[in-house]
Amino acid sequence: MSQILGTFSATNYAFTATAPAQNWIGGEWAKASSGASIDVLNPRHGKAMSAAPMSAAQDVDRAVTAAAAALPEWKQWPMRERAQVLYRLRALMEGEREALAWLIAHENGKIYAQALAEVDKAIECVEFGCALPNMAAGAQLDVSRGVNCQLSHEPLGVVAGVTPFNFPLMVPLWMLPQALVGGNCFVLKPSEQVPLSMVRLAELLAEAGLPSGVFNLVHGGKPTVEALCDHPGISAFAFVGSTAVARSVYGRACATGKRALCLGGAKNHLIVVPDADVELTAENVVASFTGCSGQRCMAAANLVAVGDVDHIIAAIAERAAKLVPGVDHGAVTNAGSIERINGYIERAEQGGAKVLVDGRAKRGEEAGGYWVGATILDNVGADTPAAKDEIFGPVLSIVRVPNLEAAIALENSSPYGNASSIYTTSGHVAREVMGRVEAGMCGVNIGVPVPREPFGFGGWNDSAFGHGNITGWDGFRFWTRPRKVTSKWALQKDQTWMS
Numbered sequence: 001m002s003q004i005l006g007t008f009s010a011t012n013y014a015f016t017a018t019a020p021a022q023n024w025i026g027g028e029w030a031k032a033s034s035g036a037s038i039d040v041l042n043p044r045h046g047k048a049m050s051a052a053p054m055s056a057a058q059d060v061d062r063a064v065t066a067a068a069a070a071l072p073e074w075k076q077w078p079m080r081e082r083a084q085v086l087y088r089l090r091a092l093m094e095g096e097r098e099a100l101a102w103l104i105a106h107e108n109g110k111i112y113a114q115a116l117a118e119v120d121k122a123i124e125c126v127e128f129g130c131a132l133p134n135m136a137a138g139a140q141l142d143v144s145r146g147v148n149c150q151l152s153h154e155p156l157g158v159v160a161g162v163t164p165f166n167f168p169l170m171v172p173l174w175m176l177p178q179a180l181v182g183g184n185c186f187v188l189k190p191s192e193q194v195p196l197s198m199v200r201l202a203e204l205l206a207e208a209g210l211p212s213g214v215f216n217l218v219h220g221g222k223p224t225v226e227a228l229c230d231h232p233g234i235s236a237f238a239f240v241g242s243t244a245v246a247r248s249v250y251g252r253a254c255a256t257g258k259r260a261l262c263l264g265g266a267k268n269h270l271i272v273v274p275d276a277d278v279e280l281t282a283e284n285v286v287a288s289f290t291g292c293s294g295q296r297c298m299a300a301a302n303l304v305a306v307g308d309v310d311h312i313i314a315a316i317a318e319r320a321a322k323l324v325p326g327v328d329h330g331a332v333t334n335a336g337s338i339e340r341i342n343g344y345i346e347r348a349e350q351g352g353a354k355v356l357v358d359g360r361a362k363r364g365e366e367a368g369g370y371w372v373g374a375t376i377l378d379n380v381g382a383d384t385p386a387a388k389d390e391i392f393g394p395v396l397s398i399v400r401v402p403n404l405e406a407a408i409a410l411e412n413s414s415p416y417g418n419a420s421s422i423y424t425t426s427g428h429v430a431r432e433v434m435g436r437v438e439a440g441m442c443g444v445n446i447g448v449p450v451p452r453e454p455f456g457f458g459g460w461n462d463s464a465f466g467h468g469n470i471t472g473w474d475g476f477r478f479w480t481r482p483r484k485v486t487s488k489w490a491l492q493k494d495q496t497w498m499s
Protein backbone atom coordinates (compact mmCIF):
# COMPACT_ATOMS: atom_id res chain seq x y z
CA MET A 1 0.00 0.00 0.00
CA SER A 2 2.56 2.52 1.08
CA GLN A 3 6.32 2.96 0.77
CA ILE A 4 6.80 4.29 4.24
CA LEU A 5 4.19 2.15 5.98
CA GLY A 6 5.69 -0.94 4.40
CA THR A 7 3.41 -3.93 4.07
CA PHE A 8 0.50 -2.41 5.95
CA SER A 9 -2.63 -3.75 4.32
CA ALA A 10 -5.04 -4.61 7.09
CA THR A 11 -8.35 -6.17 6.30
CA ASN A 12 -9.40 -6.74 9.88
CA TYR A 13 -8.72 -5.49 13.39
CA ALA A 14 -5.75 -7.80 13.90
CA PHE A 15 -2.64 -6.02 15.00
CA THR A 16 -0.50 -5.00 12.04
CA ALA A 17 2.96 -3.51 12.39
CA THR A 18 4.00 -0.57 10.26
CA ALA A 19 7.28 1.28 9.84
CA PRO A 20 7.96 4.39 11.93
CA ALA A 21 6.47 7.56 10.51
CA GLN A 22 8.84 10.15 9.07
CA ASN A 23 8.57 13.78 8.19
CA TRP A 24 7.83 14.60 4.54
CA ILE A 25 9.79 17.65 3.54
CA GLY A 26 10.34 18.96 0.02
CA GLY A 27 9.03 15.73 -1.49
CA GLU A 28 11.30 13.42 0.50
CA TRP A 29 11.06 11.42 3.68
CA ALA A 30 13.24 12.93 6.38
CA LYS A 31 14.17 11.85 9.87
CA ALA A 32 13.61 14.42 12.62
CA SER A 33 16.79 16.08 13.85
CA SER A 34 16.57 14.89 17.46
CA GLY A 35 15.95 11.18 16.89
CA ALA A 36 13.33 11.29 19.66
CA SER A 37 10.01 9.62 18.98
CA ILE A 38 6.89 8.39 20.71
CA ASP A 39 5.12 5.11 20.10
CA VAL A 40 1.93 5.08 18.07
CA LEU A 41 -0.39 2.68 19.87
CA ASN A 42 -3.23 0.69 18.41
CA PRO A 43 -5.92 1.57 21.00
CA ARG A 44 -7.64 -1.82 20.60
CA HIS A 45 -4.54 -3.64 21.84
CA GLY A 46 -2.41 -0.94 23.40
CA LYS A 47 0.58 -2.28 21.47
CA ALA A 48 2.93 -0.04 19.52
CA MET A 49 2.27 -0.25 15.78
CA SER A 50 4.57 2.58 14.70
CA ALA A 51 6.37 5.62 16.09
CA ALA A 52 6.08 9.35 15.51
CA PRO A 53 9.24 11.46 15.43
CA MET A 54 9.19 14.42 17.79
CA SER A 55 10.37 17.23 15.56
CA ALA A 56 12.14 20.31 16.85
CA ALA A 57 12.16 23.93 15.69
CA GLN A 58 14.88 23.17 13.14
CA ASP A 59 12.69 20.51 11.50
CA VAL A 60 9.87 23.02 11.28
CA ASP A 61 12.31 25.48 9.75
CA ARG A 62 13.38 22.92 7.13
CA ALA A 63 9.75 22.35 6.20
CA VAL A 64 9.01 26.07 5.97
CA THR A 65 12.13 26.57 3.81
CA ALA A 66 11.02 23.76 1.46
CA ALA A 67 7.51 25.23 1.28
CA ALA A 68 8.88 28.72 0.58
CA ALA A 69 11.04 27.31 -2.23
CA ALA A 70 8.02 25.66 -3.86
CA LEU A 71 5.76 28.71 -3.52
CA PRO A 72 6.81 30.94 -6.47
CA GLU A 73 6.11 28.18 -9.00
CA TRP A 74 2.97 26.78 -7.30
CA LYS A 75 1.21 30.10 -7.04
CA GLN A 76 1.73 30.63 -10.78
CA TRP A 77 -0.33 27.52 -11.54
CA PRO A 78 -3.81 28.50 -12.67
CA MET A 79 -6.36 27.62 -10.01
CA ARG A 80 -7.96 25.08 -12.34
CA GLU A 81 -4.67 23.21 -12.64
CA ARG A 82 -4.19 23.25 -8.88
CA ALA A 83 -7.68 21.79 -8.52
CA GLN A 84 -6.79 19.03 -11.01
CA VAL A 85 -4.40 17.65 -8.38
CA LEU A 86 -7.37 17.29 -6.05
CA TYR A 87 -9.44 15.53 -8.71
CA ARG A 88 -6.64 12.97 -9.00
CA LEU A 89 -6.32 12.76 -5.21
CA ARG A 90 -10.04 12.06 -4.98
CA ALA A 91 -9.73 9.20 -7.47
CA LEU A 92 -6.79 7.73 -5.54
CA MET A 93 -8.65 7.99 -2.24
CA GLU A 94 -11.72 6.31 -3.73
CA GLY A 95 -9.45 3.58 -5.06
CA GLU A 96 -8.12 2.73 -1.61
CA ARG A 97 -11.11 3.78 0.47
CA GLU A 98 -11.14 0.52 2.46
CA ALA A 99 -7.38 0.49 3.13
CA LEU A 100 -7.53 4.08 4.35
CA ALA A 101 -10.39 3.16 6.67
CA TRP A 102 -8.41 0.25 8.12
CA LEU A 103 -5.43 2.52 8.65
CA ILE A 104 -7.66 4.94 10.60
CA ALA A 105 -9.25 2.08 12.56
CA HIS A 106 -5.78 0.89 13.56
CA GLU A 107 -4.22 4.14 14.63
CA ASN A 108 -7.34 5.73 16.12
CA GLY A 109 -9.21 2.72 17.50
CA LYS A 110 -12.62 3.50 15.97
CA ILE A 111 -14.56 0.68 14.35
CA TYR A 112 -14.19 0.09 10.61
CA ALA A 113 -17.68 1.38 9.72
CA GLN A 114 -17.00 4.68 11.47
CA ALA A 115 -13.53 4.88 9.90
CA LEU A 116 -15.11 4.32 6.47
CA ALA A 117 -17.56 7.15 7.19
CA GLU A 118 -14.55 9.34 8.02
CA VAL A 119 -12.91 8.49 4.69
CA ASP A 120 -16.11 9.36 2.82
CA LYS A 121 -16.38 12.69 4.64
CA ALA A 122 -12.72 13.39 3.87
CA ILE A 123 -13.39 12.68 0.18
CA GLU A 124 -16.31 15.13 0.33
CA CYS A 125 -13.91 17.81 1.58
CA VAL A 126 -11.59 17.09 -1.35
CA GLU A 127 -14.59 17.39 -3.70
CA PHE A 128 -15.28 20.84 -2.31
CA GLY A 129 -11.69 21.78 -3.22
CA CYS A 130 -12.22 20.39 -6.75
CA ALA A 131 -15.26 22.65 -7.14
CA LEU A 132 -13.51 25.81 -5.93
CA PRO A 133 -12.43 27.19 -9.31
CA ASN A 134 -16.10 27.24 -10.31
CA MET A 135 -16.95 29.26 -7.22
CA ALA A 136 -13.89 31.43 -6.93
CA ALA A 137 -14.27 33.50 -10.06
CA GLY A 138 -13.97 36.94 -8.51
CA ALA A 139 -16.52 39.66 -9.07
CA GLN A 140 -15.89 42.58 -11.40
CA LEU A 141 -17.84 45.77 -11.92
CA ASP A 142 -17.56 49.00 -13.89
CA VAL A 143 -17.50 51.19 -10.79
CA SER A 144 -17.65 54.45 -12.74
CA ARG A 145 -17.42 55.48 -16.39
CA GLY A 146 -14.39 53.76 -17.89
CA VAL A 147 -13.24 52.45 -14.51
CA ASN A 148 -13.43 48.76 -13.70
CA CYS A 149 -12.82 47.05 -10.38
CA GLN A 150 -11.95 43.37 -10.31
CA LEU A 151 -11.63 41.04 -7.33
CA SER A 152 -9.31 38.06 -7.14
CA HIS A 153 -8.30 35.68 -4.34
CA GLU A 154 -4.55 35.56 -3.79
CA PRO A 155 -2.52 33.03 -1.76
CA LEU A 156 -1.11 33.98 1.62
CA GLY A 157 2.17 32.09 1.14
CA VAL A 158 3.43 29.37 3.46
CA VAL A 159 0.68 28.33 5.85
CA ALA A 160 0.36 25.74 8.61
CA GLY A 161 -2.18 23.46 10.25
CA VAL A 162 -2.25 21.38 13.45
CA THR A 163 -4.82 18.63 13.94
CA PRO A 164 -6.21 16.36 16.71
CA PHE A 165 -6.27 12.59 17.16
CA ASN A 166 -9.98 11.93 16.70
CA PHE A 167 -10.24 12.32 12.89
CA PRO A 168 -6.76 11.56 11.52
CA LEU A 169 -7.77 11.93 7.85
CA MET A 170 -10.84 14.16 7.78
CA VAL A 171 -9.71 17.10 9.92
CA PRO A 172 -6.49 17.72 7.92
CA LEU A 173 -8.69 17.63 4.83
CA TRP A 174 -10.85 20.39 6.32
CA MET A 175 -7.82 22.58 5.68
CA LEU A 176 -5.77 21.29 2.78
CA PRO A 177 -8.14 21.54 -0.23
CA GLN A 178 -8.94 25.22 0.23
CA ALA A 179 -5.36 26.13 1.18
CA LEU A 180 -3.78 24.29 -1.77
CA VAL A 181 -6.30 25.35 -4.42
CA GLY A 182 -5.83 28.87 -3.03
CA GLY A 183 -2.17 28.64 -4.09
CA ASN A 184 -0.48 28.24 -0.69
CA CYS A 185 2.24 25.81 0.38
CA PHE A 186 1.36 23.89 3.52
CA VAL A 187 3.13 22.55 6.60
CA LEU A 188 0.94 20.12 8.56
CA LYS A 189 1.50 18.73 12.02
CA PRO A 190 -0.95 15.90 12.70
CA SER A 191 -1.56 14.49 16.16
CA GLU A 192 1.41 12.43 17.30
CA GLN A 193 -1.09 9.77 18.37
CA VAL A 194 -2.30 9.22 14.78
CA PRO A 195 0.43 10.24 12.31
CA LEU A 196 -0.04 7.42 9.79
CA SER A 197 -3.07 8.59 7.80
CA MET A 198 -1.14 11.75 6.93
CA VAL A 199 1.92 9.71 5.95
CA ARG A 200 -0.28 7.95 3.41
CA LEU A 201 -1.89 11.22 2.32
CA ALA A 202 1.56 12.70 1.61
CA GLU A 203 2.21 9.77 -0.72
CA LEU A 204 -1.19 10.11 -2.39
CA LEU A 205 -0.72 13.85 -2.93
CA ALA A 206 2.65 13.18 -4.57
CA GLU A 207 1.07 10.48 -6.75
CA ALA A 208 -1.67 12.94 -7.68
CA GLY A 209 0.98 15.28 -9.07
CA LEU A 210 1.40 17.83 -6.29
CA PRO A 211 4.84 19.40 -6.80
CA SER A 212 7.48 18.70 -4.13
CA GLY A 213 7.44 21.13 -1.24
CA VAL A 214 3.82 22.24 -1.67
CA PHE A 215 2.70 19.86 1.10
CA ASN A 216 5.05 19.12 4.00
CA LEU A 217 4.47 16.97 7.04
CA VAL A 218 6.18 17.52 10.36
CA HIS A 219 5.36 15.20 13.24
CA GLY A 220 5.71 16.13 16.87
CA GLY A 221 4.05 17.59 19.95
CA LYS A 222 3.86 20.86 21.85
CA PRO A 223 7.34 22.21 20.95
CA THR A 224 6.66 21.50 17.26
CA VAL A 225 3.37 23.39 17.43
CA GLU A 226 4.99 26.31 19.22
CA ALA A 227 7.71 26.45 16.57
CA LEU A 228 4.99 26.68 13.91
CA CYS A 229 3.22 29.47 15.83
CA ASP A 230 6.47 31.41 16.16
CA HIS A 231 7.96 30.89 12.70
CA PRO A 232 8.14 34.21 10.84
CA GLY A 233 7.92 32.47 7.47
CA ILE A 234 4.36 31.22 8.11
CA SER A 235 1.53 33.62 7.36
CA ALA A 236 -1.56 31.69 8.47
CA PHE A 237 -2.13 29.08 11.16
CA ALA A 238 -5.14 26.81 11.67
CA PHE A 239 -5.64 24.52 14.64
CA VAL A 240 -8.21 21.95 15.70
CA GLY A 241 -8.02 20.42 19.18
CA SER A 242 -8.95 21.08 22.79
CA THR A 243 -10.05 24.51 24.00
CA ALA A 244 -7.11 25.11 26.36
CA VAL A 245 -4.60 24.52 23.57
CA ALA A 246 -6.70 26.32 20.93
CA ARG A 247 -6.86 29.43 23.11
CA SER A 248 -3.15 29.38 23.83
CA VAL A 249 -1.91 28.74 20.27
CA TYR A 250 -4.37 31.30 18.88
CA GLY A 251 -2.75 33.94 21.07
CA ARG A 252 0.73 32.76 20.20
CA ALA A 253 0.15 32.68 16.43
CA CYS A 254 -1.55 36.09 16.46
CA ALA A 255 1.33 37.53 18.49
CA THR A 256 3.62 36.96 15.52
CA GLY A 257 1.16 38.56 13.12
CA LYS A 258 -0.33 35.41 11.65
CA ARG A 259 -3.89 35.04 10.53
CA ALA A 260 -5.26 32.36 12.87
CA LEU A 261 -8.33 30.19 13.26
CA CYS A 262 -8.27 27.74 16.16
CA LEU A 263 -11.16 25.37 16.83
CA GLY A 264 -11.51 24.03 20.36
CA GLY A 265 -13.48 21.54 22.41
CA ALA A 266 -17.17 21.21 23.12
CA LYS A 267 -19.91 20.27 25.55
CA ASN A 268 -22.92 19.66 23.35
CA HIS A 269 -26.43 19.79 24.76
CA LEU A 270 -29.30 17.73 23.38
CA ILE A 271 -32.65 19.05 24.61
CA VAL A 272 -35.42 16.44 24.76
CA VAL A 273 -39.02 17.57 25.32
CA PRO A 274 -42.02 15.35 26.14
CA ASP A 275 -43.47 15.44 22.58
CA ALA A 276 -40.28 14.00 21.01
CA ASP A 277 -40.56 10.86 18.88
CA VAL A 278 -39.36 8.07 21.15
CA GLU A 279 -37.71 5.73 18.63
CA LEU A 280 -36.07 8.43 16.56
CA THR A 281 -34.74 10.20 19.64
CA ALA A 282 -33.43 7.05 21.29
CA GLU A 283 -31.60 5.83 18.19
CA ASN A 284 -30.21 9.26 17.46
CA VAL A 285 -29.05 10.16 20.95
CA VAL A 286 -27.31 6.81 21.43
CA ALA A 287 -25.52 7.09 18.08
CA SER A 288 -24.46 10.63 18.99
CA PHE A 289 -22.92 9.92 22.39
CA THR A 290 -21.35 6.56 21.57
CA GLY A 291 -20.22 7.05 17.93
CA CYS A 292 -16.40 7.14 17.76
CA SER A 293 -16.62 6.31 21.49
CA GLY A 294 -17.82 9.84 22.21
CA GLN A 295 -14.51 11.20 20.93
CA ARG A 296 -16.11 13.72 18.60
CA CYS A 297 -16.38 17.45 19.11
CA MET A 298 -19.97 17.01 17.85
CA ALA A 299 -20.89 14.18 20.25
CA ALA A 300 -23.85 14.44 22.60
CA ALA A 301 -22.58 15.25 26.09
CA ASN A 302 -25.56 16.50 28.10
CA LEU A 303 -29.12 15.31 27.58
CA VAL A 304 -31.28 18.11 28.92
CA ALA A 305 -34.50 16.37 29.96
CA VAL A 306 -37.45 18.79 29.96
CA GLY A 307 -40.31 17.71 32.25
CA ASP A 308 -41.37 14.10 32.16
CA VAL A 309 -39.41 12.30 29.46
CA ASP A 310 -38.77 9.12 31.45
CA HIS A 311 -40.24 6.96 28.67
CA ILE A 312 -37.65 8.39 26.22
CA ILE A 313 -34.78 8.00 28.68
CA ALA A 314 -35.80 4.37 29.24
CA ALA A 315 -35.64 3.74 25.47
CA ILE A 316 -32.22 5.42 25.27
CA ALA A 317 -30.88 3.37 28.19
CA GLU A 318 -32.25 0.13 26.75
CA ARG A 319 -30.44 0.70 23.46
CA ALA A 320 -27.20 1.89 25.02
CA ALA A 321 -27.01 -1.11 27.36
CA LYS A 322 -27.00 -3.46 24.36
CA LEU A 323 -23.98 -1.90 22.66
CA VAL A 324 -20.94 -4.11 22.34
CA PRO A 325 -17.54 -2.40 22.58
CA GLY A 326 -15.39 -3.32 19.61
CA VAL A 327 -18.49 -4.02 17.49
CA ASP A 328 -20.73 -0.99 17.91
CA HIS A 329 -18.04 1.47 18.91
CA GLY A 330 -14.27 1.39 19.21
CA ALA A 331 -11.70 1.89 21.91
CA VAL A 332 -10.78 5.22 23.49
CA THR A 333 -7.45 6.65 22.57
CA ASN A 334 -5.14 5.80 25.49
CA ALA A 335 -4.84 4.84 29.15
CA GLY A 336 -5.14 8.48 30.22
CA SER A 337 -8.53 8.68 28.54
CA ILE A 338 -9.87 5.72 30.53
CA GLU A 339 -8.69 7.31 33.74
CA ARG A 340 -10.26 10.67 32.86
CA ILE A 341 -13.59 9.21 31.71
CA ASN A 342 -13.98 6.80 34.63
CA GLY A 343 -12.97 9.61 37.00
CA TYR A 344 -15.91 11.72 35.80
CA ILE A 345 -18.30 8.77 36.18
CA GLU A 346 -17.09 8.02 39.71
CA ARG A 347 -17.27 11.64 40.88
CA ALA A 348 -20.78 11.99 39.43
CA GLU A 349 -21.90 8.83 41.21
CA GLN A 350 -20.41 10.00 44.48
CA GLY A 351 -22.21 13.32 43.97
CA GLY A 352 -25.60 11.61 43.77
CA ALA A 353 -26.04 10.86 40.05
CA LYS A 354 -27.56 7.52 39.19
CA VAL A 355 -25.57 5.31 36.81
CA LEU A 356 -28.33 4.06 34.48
CA VAL A 357 -25.93 2.25 32.15
CA ASP A 358 -22.42 1.45 33.35
CA GLY A 359 -19.67 0.94 30.78
CA ARG A 360 -16.72 0.94 33.17
CA ALA A 361 -16.19 -2.81 33.16
CA LYS A 362 -16.96 -3.34 29.48
CA ARG A 363 -14.23 -3.98 26.96
CA GLY A 364 -13.54 -5.30 23.48
CA GLU A 365 -12.44 -8.83 22.69
CA GLU A 366 -8.75 -8.08 22.35
CA ALA A 367 -6.37 -8.39 25.26
CA GLY A 368 -5.07 -5.03 26.43
CA GLY A 369 -6.30 -1.84 24.84
CA TYR A 370 -8.32 1.06 26.13
CA TRP A 371 -12.00 0.45 26.59
CA VAL A 372 -14.95 2.22 28.12
CA GLY A 373 -18.49 1.13 27.28
CA ALA A 374 -21.52 3.36 26.84
CA THR A 375 -22.44 4.99 30.13
CA ILE A 376 -25.51 7.02 31.11
CA LEU A 377 -25.63 9.17 34.24
CA ASP A 378 -29.04 10.38 35.39
CA ASN A 379 -29.85 13.32 37.68
CA VAL A 380 -26.49 14.96 37.12
CA GLY A 381 -26.20 18.30 38.91
CA ALA A 382 -25.99 21.22 36.48
CA ASP A 383 -22.99 22.64 38.33
CA THR A 384 -21.00 19.42 38.56
CA PRO A 385 -17.99 18.49 36.40
CA ALA A 386 -19.94 15.76 34.54
CA ALA A 387 -22.36 18.43 33.30
CA LYS A 388 -19.83 21.18 32.66
CA ASP A 389 -16.58 19.63 31.38
CA GLU A 390 -15.83 17.95 28.09
CA ILE A 391 -15.50 14.26 29.10
CA PHE A 392 -14.64 13.09 25.54
CA GLY A 393 -15.81 9.53 26.01
CA PRO A 394 -19.04 7.52 25.55
CA VAL A 395 -20.79 9.14 28.50
CA LEU A 396 -24.18 10.86 28.49
CA SER A 397 -25.03 13.12 31.44
CA ILE A 398 -28.77 13.63 31.95
CA VAL A 399 -29.60 16.96 33.54
CA ARG A 400 -33.27 17.37 34.53
CA VAL A 401 -34.98 20.74 34.09
CA PRO A 402 -38.62 21.73 34.65
CA ASN A 403 -39.26 23.58 31.38
CA LEU A 404 -37.87 24.72 28.04
CA GLU A 405 -36.75 28.10 29.40
CA ALA A 406 -34.55 26.33 31.95
CA ALA A 407 -33.17 24.05 29.22
CA ILE A 408 -32.14 26.97 27.02
CA ALA A 409 -30.64 28.78 30.02
CA LEU A 410 -28.62 25.68 30.92
CA GLU A 411 -27.36 25.31 27.35
CA ASN A 412 -26.35 28.94 27.21
CA SER A 413 -24.53 28.83 30.54
CA SER A 414 -21.89 26.60 28.96
CA PRO A 415 -18.80 28.48 27.78
CA TYR A 416 -18.66 26.18 24.75
CA GLY A 417 -20.78 26.71 21.65
CA ASN A 418 -20.10 23.93 19.17
CA ALA A 419 -23.33 21.99 18.69
CA SER A 420 -26.84 21.90 20.12
CA SER A 421 -29.87 19.80 19.24
CA ILE A 422 -33.56 19.74 20.03
CA TYR A 423 -35.74 16.62 19.86
CA THR A 424 -39.36 17.53 19.30
CA THR A 425 -42.28 16.96 16.94
CA SER A 426 -43.24 20.63 17.19
CA GLY A 427 -41.93 23.08 14.62
CA HIS A 428 -42.68 25.92 17.00
CA VAL A 429 -40.51 24.44 19.76
CA ALA A 430 -37.72 23.70 17.28
CA ARG A 431 -37.73 27.27 15.97
CA GLU A 432 -37.75 28.69 19.47
CA VAL A 433 -34.72 26.66 20.53
CA MET A 434 -32.76 27.09 17.31
CA GLY A 435 -33.26 30.83 17.49
CA ARG A 436 -31.89 31.16 21.00
CA VAL A 437 -29.14 28.65 21.71
CA GLU A 438 -25.51 29.77 21.77
CA ALA A 439 -24.09 27.26 19.30
CA GLY A 440 -22.71 27.43 15.81
CA MET A 441 -24.04 24.06 14.60
CA CYS A 442 -27.59 23.18 15.54
CA GLY A 443 -29.73 20.13 14.94
CA VAL A 444 -33.47 19.46 14.88
CA ASN A 445 -33.97 15.75 15.60
CA ILE A 446 -30.31 15.23 14.61
CA GLY A 447 -27.70 14.38 17.22
CA VAL A 448 -24.56 15.10 15.23
CA PRO A 449 -25.53 18.19 13.23
CA VAL A 450 -22.36 18.43 11.15
CA PRO A 451 -22.96 20.91 8.34
CA ARG A 452 -21.95 18.97 5.23
CA GLU A 453 -20.12 20.72 2.39
CA PRO A 454 -20.55 23.45 1.25
CA PHE A 455 -21.80 24.69 4.64
CA GLY A 456 -18.93 25.66 6.88
CA PHE A 457 -17.93 23.76 10.00
CA GLY A 458 -17.32 25.88 13.08
CA GLY A 459 -18.60 26.57 16.58
CA TRP A 460 -19.02 29.68 18.70
CA ASN A 461 -17.66 31.02 21.99
CA ASP A 462 -14.94 28.84 23.58
CA SER A 463 -15.29 26.28 20.79
CA ALA A 464 -13.51 28.50 18.27
CA PHE A 465 -11.00 31.33 18.37
CA GLY A 466 -10.74 33.51 15.28
CA HIS A 467 -13.25 34.43 12.65
CA GLY A 468 -15.41 32.20 10.46
CA ASN A 469 -15.71 28.51 9.72
CA ILE A 470 -12.87 26.19 8.87
CA THR A 471 -14.57 24.41 5.96
CA GLY A 472 -16.67 25.57 3.07
CA TRP A 473 -16.26 28.98 1.47
CA ASP A 474 -15.09 30.51 4.76
CA GLY A 475 -12.13 28.11 4.64
CA PHE A 476 -11.16 29.41 1.21
CA ARG A 477 -11.43 32.98 2.45
CA PHE A 478 -9.31 32.12 5.46
CA TRP A 479 -6.46 30.77 3.31
CA THR A 480 -6.54 33.58 0.72
CA ARG A 481 -6.56 37.35 0.64
CA PRO A 482 -8.67 39.49 -1.66
CA ARG A 483 -7.00 41.70 -4.24
CA LYS A 484 -8.96 44.46 -5.93
CA VAL A 485 -7.61 45.83 -9.17
CA THR A 486 -9.17 49.11 -10.28
CA SER A 487 -8.30 50.00 -13.88
CA LYS A 488 -8.90 52.80 -16.28
CA TRP A 489 -7.69 52.71 -19.85
CA ALA A 490 -7.93 56.13 -21.42
CA LEU A 491 -7.87 56.69 -25.16
CA GLN A 492 -4.33 57.70 -26.21
CA LYS A 493 -3.90 60.82 -28.34
CA ASP A 494 -2.13 58.97 -31.18
CA GLN A 495 -4.80 56.22 -31.43
CA THR A 496 -6.34 57.98 -34.40
CA TRP A 497 -6.87 54.60 -36.08
CA MET A 498 -9.61 53.82 -33.56
CA SER A 499 -12.29 55.37 -35.77
Ligand code: NAD
Nearest residue numbers: 163164165190191221222225241242245263264265266297
Ligand atom coordinates in the same frame (compact mmCIF):
# COMPACT_ATOMS: atom_id res chain seq x y z
P1 NAD B 1 -5.21 18.36 21.85
O1 NAD B 1 -5.56 19.80 22.05
O2 NAD B 1 -4.60 17.62 22.97
O3 NAD B 1 -4.16 18.20 20.62
C1 NAD B 1 -4.43 18.78 19.36
C2 NAD B 1 -3.10 19.07 18.68
O4 NAD B 1 -2.36 20.01 19.47
C3 NAD B 1 -2.21 17.85 18.51
O5 NAD B 1 -1.60 17.91 17.26
C4 NAD B 1 -1.19 17.99 19.65
O6 NAD B 1 0.08 17.48 19.30
C5 NAD B 1 -1.09 19.48 19.86
N1 NAD B 1 -0.89 19.87 21.26
C6 NAD B 1 -1.28 19.19 22.37
N2 NAD B 1 -0.97 19.90 23.47
C7 NAD B 1 -0.41 21.05 23.06
C8 NAD B 1 0.10 22.21 23.73
N3 NAD B 1 0.07 22.30 25.05
N4 NAD B 1 0.62 23.21 22.98
C9 NAD B 1 0.63 23.14 21.63
N5 NAD B 1 0.17 22.07 20.96
C10 NAD B 1 -0.36 21.04 21.65
O7 NAD B 1 -6.53 17.63 21.32
P2 NAD B 1 -6.73 16.08 21.03
O8 NAD B 1 -6.78 15.35 22.33
O9 NAD B 1 -5.83 15.61 19.97
O10 NAD B 1 -8.20 16.11 20.37
C11 NAD B 1 -9.37 16.16 21.12
C12 NAD B 1 -9.89 17.58 21.29
O11 NAD B 1 -10.06 18.18 20.02
C13 NAD B 1 -11.25 17.62 21.96
O12 NAD B 1 -11.27 18.69 22.85
C14 NAD B 1 -12.20 17.87 20.81
O13 NAD B 1 -13.41 18.48 21.15
C15 NAD B 1 -11.36 18.76 19.95
N6 NAD B 1 -11.82 18.76 18.58
C16 NAD B 1 -12.45 19.88 18.14
C17 NAD B 1 -12.96 19.93 16.86
C18 NAD B 1 -13.69 21.15 16.38
O14 NAD B 1 -13.97 21.22 15.19
N7 NAD B 1 -14.00 22.11 17.22
C19 NAD B 1 -12.78 18.84 15.99
C20 NAD B 1 -12.10 17.72 16.46
C21 NAD B 1 -11.62 17.70 17.77
